[in-house]
Amino acid sequence: MRIQQALRRLAARGPSPWPVVSVYVNTRPVGTAMTTYRPFLKKRLAEELKSFKTRSPEHESLSVDAARVQHYLDYDLQESTRAVAVFACYGDGDLFDAVQVPIEFPEQRATVGPLAALYPLLRIADRNQCAAVLISDTHLARLFTVTLGAVEIRREVHNPALHKSKSAGDGDPSHTQRHVEEAWRHHAREAAQSLEELARDSAASWILIGGDEVIVPELLAALSAAARERLLGHFAWNILIPESELARAVDHEVAKRESMHRIARAGELVTSAPHAGALLGLAPVVEALLAGRASELFLSDGFPANAEAWACRACRSFGPGPAATACPVCGRSELQSVSLREELGAQALAHGAAVHFVAALSVPGFDSRGGVGAFTRYP
Numbered sequence: 001m002r003i004q005q006a007l008r009r010l011a012a013r014g015p016s017p018w019p020v021v022s023v024y025v026n027t028r029p030v031g032t033a034m035t036t037y038r039p040f041l042k043k044r045l046a047e048e049l050k051s052f053k054t055r056s057p058e059h060e061s062l063s064v065d066a067a068r069v070q071h072y073l074d075y076d077l078q079e080s081t082r083a084v085a086v087f088a089c090y091g092d093g094d095l096f097d098a099v100q101v102p103i104e105f106p107e108q109r110a111t112v113g114p115l116a117a118l119y120p121l122l123r124i125a126d127r128n129q130c131a132a133v134l135i136s137d138t139h140l141a142r143l144f145t146v147t148l149g150a151v152e153i154r155r156e157v158h159n160p161a162l163h164k165s166k167s168a169g170d171g172d173p174s175h176t177q178r179h180v181e182e183a184w185r186h187h188a189r190e191a192a193q194s195l196e197e198l199a200r201d202s203a204a205s206w207i208l209i210g211g212d213e214v215i216v217p218e219l220l221a222a223l224s225a226a227a228r229e230r231l232l233g234h235f236a237w238n239i240l241i242p243e244s245e246l247a248r249a250v251d252h253e254v255a256k257r258e259s260m261h262r263i264a265r266a267g268e269l270v271t272s273a274p275h276a277g278a279l280l281g282l283a284p285v286v287e288a289l290l291a292g293r294a295s296e297l298f299l300s301d302g303f304p305a306n307a308e309a310w311a312c313r314a315c316r317s318f319g320p321g322p323a324a325t326a327c328p329v330c331g332r333s334e335l336q337s338v339s340l341r342e343e344l345g346a347q348a349l350a351h352g353a354a355v356h357f358v359a360a361l362s363v364p365g366f367d368s369r370g371g372v373g374a375f376t377r378y379p
């Protein structure tokens with residue numbers, strides 16, 4: 001699931017004179033019910049093939065791609081995969097790239113054009129944060145990492161004092177109670193330490209803690225200051241919570257927090273642009289992307305999917321509006337008509353900028369000024 005690497009590779013290619021196939025399908029676990037994407041994919045690829053002259057090089061390239069995309073989907077899916085994005089262009093350097101993800105795409109699509117259609121994958125990449133999770137009671141701690149709603153790593157920490165506690169009683173109830181509480185505290189410290197190790201090893205963006213009212217305060221007290229900064233919250237999850245239910249709950253909490261963060265950042269763009277390294281609206285953002293000055297691109301989900309742009313294969317400049325015959329920057333006739341939304345995303349990736357999405361109309365001042373903004377590297 002190397003989403004970011006695949007995105008960068010694909011964005012670096014720029015527009016192609018050959019037909020580039022982009023396929024997004026929701027698959028099912030291998031070995032269960034009939035998959036439902038097949039008829040859809042077959043029909044879409046057949047339609048696209050019809051728009052090219054039979055036996056032309058483009059038609060040939062596209063039919064090779066149609067066959068190998070289907071072959072890949074038939075034979076190369078992993079157990080945890082729920083959806084797949086595949087990009088292919090035999091005619092242009094034999095491109096073939098695929099990303100398998102554990103969550104479904106909002107819609108299935110298969111398109112052919114000069115650019116790999118990266119938008120749905122960019123949206124998933126923006127949600128691709130790892131969360132380190134600890135659920136504990138006084139006896140056992142379960143640790144997980146959750147990314148895109150799927151559990152990736154599992155660990156357990158047992159309270160070693162538990163087995164000794166029966167013989168620990170010496171007839172004085174308050175002494176026994178103190179001993180038990182000390183054992184809980186010790187367990188909490190070990191569990192918190194394991195959590196921090198796990199968060200470090202997996203480069204987790206968030207930390208979540210679950211448990212009852214006895215253990216949670218002990219766990220929180222045992223966390224380092226650095227870990228507390230990444231603490232998303234603590235929850236009354238039971239130690240026996242099924243893994244799939246936990247993964248869903250964690251995904252929900254992370255998505256909610258990340259979405260709030262995006263809204264706050266878009267709000268910052270609205271209040272500070274055009275100052276302090278903040279740009280708002282299409283024209284200044286295009287200029288910053290072309291100059292390689294953007295560090296983060298923000299797009300509203302309400303940004304029109306069908307807005308048109310021109311992109312130059314020779315000098316990689318682009319701009320909104322239909323393609324003219326010659327490039328206004330380099331003068332060569334290598335312009336292609338592309339989707340503006342796709343090109344903004346691809347240009348940001350190609351220049352090393354992060355791409356974030358803001359829920360439509362969640363920041364009205366953002367949508368009303370084009371639904372696009374950026375923070376720059378050199379304010």
Ligand SMILES: [Zn+2]
Pocket residue numbers: 312313314315316317327328329330331332
């Ligand atoms: Zn040009």
